[in-house]
Amino acid sequence: AQKVTQAQTEISVVEKEDVTLDCVYETRDTTYYLFWYKQPPSGELVFLIRRNSFDEQNEISGRYSWNFQKSTSSFNFTITASQVVDSAVYFCALIKAAGNKLTFGGGTRVLVKP
Amino acid sequence: DAMVIQNPRYQVTQFGKPVTLSCSQTLNHNVMYWYQQKSSQAPKLLFHYYDKDFNNEADTPDNFQSRRPNTSFCFLDIRSPGLGDAAMYLCATSGSGEGTDTQYFGPGTRLTVL
Numbered sequence: 001a002q003k004v005t006q007a008q009t010e011i012s013v014v015e016k017e018d019v020t021l022d023c024v025y026e027t028r029d030t031t032y033y034l035f036w037y038k039q040p041p042s043g044e045l046v047f048l049i050r051r052n053s054f055d056e057q058n059e060i061s062g063r064y065s066w067n068f069q070k071s072t073s074s075f076n077f078t079i080t081a082s083q084v085v086d087s088a089v090y091f092c093a094l095i096k097a098a099g100n101k102l103t104f105g106g107g108t109r110v111l112v113k114p
Numbered sequence: 115d116a117m118v119i120q121n122p123r124y125q126v127t128q129f130g131k132p133v134t135l136s137c138s139q140t141l142n143h144n145v146m147y148w149y150q151q152k153s154s155q156a157p158k159l160l161f162h163y164y165d166k167d168f169n170n171e172a173d174t175p176d177n178f179q180s181r182r183p184n185t186s187f188c189f190l191d192i193r194s195p196g197l198g199d200a201a202m203y204l205c206a207t208s209g210s211g212e213g214t215d216t217q218y219f220g221p222g223t224r225l226t227v228l
């Protein structure tokens with residue numbers, strides 16, 4: 001069985017601070033994919049990144065960066081210089097290569113105060 | 115822009131009165147998914163269609179049905195909504211239905227049951 005744990009339920013920061021969201025996963029599959037989605041108050045789940053289990057390179061996209069460490073089964077997400085528009089719930093998710101069911105973590109609510 | 119569209123965005127129904135939620139996509143994806151998301155929880159997969167093949171999750175109540183009349187459209191029917199069915203309903207699509215493909219979500223329909 002697969003499991004994704006996001007230990008932080010809510011994080012509150014002041015604008016321009018950096019914030020790191022933790023994601024730890026469990027799977028017995030050797031090939032799998034990890035995702036991060038953003039859910040703003042409007043409700044839509046917005047795709048941010050997909051990473052496959054064989055690619056441990058960190059990735060940076062603007063103010064967003066992701067750190068994938070297979071040795072610790074973690075796929076952490078950092079927002080640099082946070083902005084009010086970053087306020088949302090962020091979900092980490094896992095899917096096996098031959099599967100079609102996303103396993104979501106519980107989500108982390110990020111509140112960025114001006 | 116290619117996208118996933120859900121209508122209506124907000125739906126109010128009465129206890130026991132059937133309701134239908136709609137999803138359409140311009141991505142020409144093979145797979146369409148329906149998720150239920152209750153307040154402060156992660157999305158939960160109800161079922162999905164791979165082309166015309168319907169795949170139900172084992173724990174999805176019989177009260178929930180789905181139809182996919184063509185590639186572009188998929189409907190979620192709730193035959194007799196209960197108070198516990200109040201939730202956000204998210205539609206998603208993916209190309210092949212395998213983990214290699216990203217699932218793209220629509221904006222969701224927020225269902226209220228009175």
